[in-house]
Amino acid sequence: MHALPQTLVSGLALGALYGLIAIGYTMVYGIVQLINFAHGEIVMIGGFGALTIHLWLPGDTPLAAALPLMLIGGAIASVAVATAAERFAYRPLRDAPRLAPLITAIGLSIALQQLVWAFYPDAKKSRGFPQFQGDSFELANNIHIQRDDLFVLIAAPLCMLALGLFVARSRTGRAMQATAQDPDTAKLMGINTDRIIVLAFAIGGAFAAVAAVAQGLRAGQINFEMGFILGLKAFTAAVLGGIGNIYGAMLGGVVLGIAEAASTTYIQNIPGMHQLGGGGWKDVWAFVLLILVLLIRPQGLLGERVADRA
Amino acid sequence: MTALLEVENLRVAYGKIEAVKGITFTVETGRIVTLIGTNGAGKTTTLRTLSGLIEPLGGTVRFDGRSIVGTPAHEIVALGLAHSPEGRHIFPRLTIAENLQLGAFLRKDTDGIGQDIQRAYELFPILGERAKQAAGTLSGGEQQMLAMGRALMSRPKLLMLDEPSMGLSPIMMQKIMETIAELKATGTTILLVEQNAQAALSLADSGHVMEVGKIVLSGSGADLLHDESVRKAYLGED
Ligand SMILES: Nc1ncnc2c1ncn2[C@@H]1O[C@H](COP(=O)(O)OP(=O)(O)OP(=O)(O)O)[C@@H](O)[C@H]1O
Numbered sequence: 008m009h010a011l012p013q014t015l016v017s018g019l020a021l022g023a024l025y026g027l028i029a030i031g032y033t034m035v036y037g038i039v040q041l042i043n044f045a046h047g048e049i050v051m052i053g054g055f056g057a058l059t060i061h062l063w064l065p066g067d068t069p070l071a072a073a074l075p076l077m078l079i080g081g082a083i084a085s086v087a088v089a090t091a092a093e094r095f096a097y098r099p100l101r102d103a104p105r106l107a108p109l110i111t112a113i114g115l116s117i118a119l120q121q122l123v124w125a126f127y128p129d130a131k132k133s134r135g136f137p138q139f140q141g142d143s144f145e146l147a148n149n150i151h152i153q154r155d156d157l158f159v160l161i162a163a164p165l166c167m168l169a170l171g172l173f174v175a176r177s178r179t180g181r182a183m184q185a186t187a188q189d190p191d192t193a194k195l196m197g198i199n200t201d202r203i204i205v206l207a208f209a210i211g212g213a214f215a216a217v218a219a220v221a222q223g224l225r226a227g228q229i230n231f232e233m234g235f236i237l238g239l240k241a242f243t244a245a246v247l248g249g250i251g252n253i254y255g256a257m258l259g260g261v262v263l264g265i266a267e268a269a270s271t272t273y274i275q276n277i278p279g280m281h282q283l284g285g286g287g288w289k290d291v292w293a294f295v296l297l298i299l300v301l302l303i304r305p306q307g308l309l310g311e312r313v314a315d316r317a
Numbered sequence: 318m319t320a321l322l323e324v325e326n327l328r329v330a331y332g333k334i335e336a337v338k339g340i341t342f343t344v345e346t347g348r349i350v351t352l353i354g355t356n357g358a359g360k361t362t363t364l365r366t367l368s369g370l371i372e373p374l375g376g377t378v379r380f381d382g383r384s385i386v387g388t389p390a391h392e393i394v395a396l397g398l399a400h401s402p403e404g405r406h407i408f409p410r411l412t413i414a415e416n417l418q419l420g421a422f423l424r425k426d427t428d429g430i431g432q433d434i435q436r437a438y439e440l441f442p443i444l445g446e447r448a449k450q451a452a453g454t455l456s457g458g459e460q461q462m463l464a465m466g467r468a469l470m471s472r473p474k475l476l477m478l479d480e481p482s483m484g485l486s487p488i489m490m491q492k493i494m495e496t497i498a499e500l501k502a503t504g505t506t507i508l509l510v511e512q513n514a515q516a517a518l519s520l521a522d523s524g525h526v527m528e529v530g531k532i533v534l535s536g537s538g539a540d541l542l543h544d545e546s547v548r549k550a551y552l553g554e555d
């Protein structure tokens with residue numbers, strides 16, 4: 008039996024996908040202390056942007072060739088919607104009580120779903136998403152990586168590494184850190200903090216599009232509701248990892264993905280628990296994990312205590 | 318002598334409460350001007366308005382010959398007005414070197430920035446020794462040195478310092494005041510807000526006393542230092 012390594016590999020792919028989305032939550036929260044609850048829908052929009060490109064391309068285009076174009080199309084759609092949401096929905100509410108942007112985000116989330124449902128051709132039901140043809144790769148004896156998981160397993164670490172370097176090394180990245188730590192003082196340095204905030208939304212949008220393509224490949228379909236549960240899981244991952252910390256978001260995603268895979272595989276084998284295992288309960292176990300981690304480390308795995316941020 | 322900064326009838330409110338109720342003063346090139354006054358007099362509010370963090374209710378502000386009311390804070394820095402805020406506000410999780418580099422955020426002359434960082438290290442050797450350390454690990458006085466060094470990194474025409482001696486030991490305080498005097502000697506124009514009226518007035522060419530949002534007394538540093546009402550109210554004499 009190779010249940011454990013196989014569980015780890017499957018969980019890693021799922022977790023990397025959550026992590027990509029979680030980075031969007033955490034970047035925006037880190038800079039404007041806003042939970043963008045419409046971020047799940049930004050993912051969904053990215054999926055439809057990528058699908059649109061796929062439908063435009065000639066039918067015989069190999070998926071490997073189409074993929075970069077689909078990513079660009081998805082990213083354009085996600086980044087456009089994310090930055091427009093910042094500009095027209097959240098920015099006017101920046102000094103409003105915290106509940107106002109939160110409610111706006113929920114409204115925006117419903118509106119985006121309904122817009123896709125109403126106006127995207129045939130989006131009232133799921134739309135097929137291209138998948139790679141062929142068998143899964145056998146890593147070792149009986150441990151398989153699904154072809155369509157390979158994409159996220161490569162893309163997520165690359166995106167993460169690029170973002171980490173950008174934030175730590177570049178002039179703009181340092182301005183992002185300064186804005187996150189002390190926005191008024193950042194302005195006194197000559198940093199246009201409005202632009203930094205837009206950039207945080209844009210990066211989150213681009214990562215959301217990568218995640219959407221990964222999800223489309225895995226599931227073979229996308230639909231207007233896909234953002235809801237993905238967004239909820241990724242938000243969980245961001246909190247689990249310590250909201251505001253980009254490495255924490257990825258770690259939280261991976262921990263959550265592996266926990267979900269493990270709960271699907273193992274819990275039903277625990278005597279007396281067979282009814283609480285399997286795929287149907289994995290979401291419940293994900294949230295149980297969140298509660299447990301927050302009981303022990305309220306600031307999340309890599310988060311700093313709030314006092315340290317002052 | 319031309320005035321680098323001209324503030325006229327400046328009024329600032331938080332909601333309905335007017336914290337600055339029409340103040341007028343100027344800062345001439347090469348001078349040190351100080352604002353002193355009790356807690357809540359409106360000194361910090363004045364500086365935050367001048368640097369564009371708060372929109373004024375009314376009045377005019379001219380800096381280096383142009384009106385800057387309504388100009389966003391990040392553009393005001395570019396004009397040559399630097400502000401070291403009350404309470405230091407260094408970036409705690411960035412290193413000391415990174416904090417200094419952020420002070421030069423708008424400059425493009427990499428060589429000049431490097432030289433100015435070296436100069437900051439000469440001015441405050443402790444900053445050089447700890448260059449790679451997170452700024453949040455510095456002591457209060459060291460953070461104040463960093464805040465001042467960071468404000469200088471933009472090569473400002475006018476440096477505004479809000480309570481640079483706050484919470485410092487007498488020795489540190491002495492050091493900060495000496496540094497301000499040195500900056501003046503090199504031609505930097507300074508607008509200094511201080512609780513420590515004795516120290517501020519001894520350094521300043523001129524000073525203004527603020528009380529509940531108004532300037533109630535103005536004069537040369539020496540005159541105010543010897544003014545009876547100032548001595549009573551701010552220098553603890555009776
Ligand atoms: N963000 C704010 N919201 C509402 N009122 C404020 C705010 N900041 C300051 N005030 C009020 O404005 C008035 C002036 O405050 P300010 O901080 O400018 O005084 P100050 O002269 O700098 O005092 P201190 O010497 O204690 O630093 C005070 O009455 C203060 O309570």
Ligand SMILES: [Mg+2]
Binds near residue numbers: 360361362403
């Ligand atoms: Mg003050």
